Amino acid sequence: MIAEARLRDGTRALIWPLLPSDREAVRERYETLSAETREHRFLASVPHLTDAMLDHLVDEVDGIDHVALALVVLDDDNVGGPVGVARMIRYRDQPEAADVAVTVDDAWQDRGVATALLAELLRARRAGVVQVLTTVAADNEASLAMLRRLGRNTVTPAGNNRLDVVVDLPDVPPGPDRSEDVGP
Template structure:
């Protein structure tokens, strides 16, 4: 099952749930991220995704408490290029709250990939999740702007170059940035 999306520049894209057979594509894609993008994703220098990390990032995706989506941009010949992944992971001890992570290949940042992924992620998010609770690099202006479009947002310092971010999400049927 996939969803079609149109990016800000008019390019067509497909979004689908991350599958077990996407494991090596995820590993390979990570190798092409800049050190800055890697640091923003994990808030520390992670030079390569380990098998242990991939177990969590791919194998633990269940579509219920851990939802992960991939976005592939289509060229004029309908050949796809993977350019982004977004995920929401419900906290086991706080069933209405979830962590959020979005990773976009450097060359595709600022082109609407994260916006498209988040719109779909919010639509298929874990049932009952009403709040995002995550940590973001304080110098990651794009991520901070992205989460602020999701709902009422509170940020508090959480250490050197880190912010704890809480977002009260709009109801599941409202779009990004819309309020009811």
């Protein structure tokens, strides 16, 4: 599945599944993120991705219970580079619920990358997944706003600068107007 997207500023992008061959690119892109973006992603100081983390983030993606998508922006020559990754991981003990995480390069934040990725991620979610259960940093306003756009929210304190968020997902995922899929 490859989908086309346009960001808020009109930038053209493609969204496709993260592949095992993307392992080193994920590692390299993570190194370019600010300390704040890294901490918001993992709710802890994680200066570098370990091999074990990459095993989980890349190698364990199965496209069913662990879906991960990359957004690549295109220039006028249709050459692009990845600027964001979103993932949804279904809980084994709660098959109707999943966690979500989105990481966007600092220079591309607040431009609609997360919105485009989440719209496509919700389309790709496993049948029967009707809730998102996740924990976010209380000061991560961008993530909280993103989760509010997904559906009805319940937010509860979860300890030191953390919030647990439950989102009831709609049948039809929200998001910007999308082009038809352009791949197999």
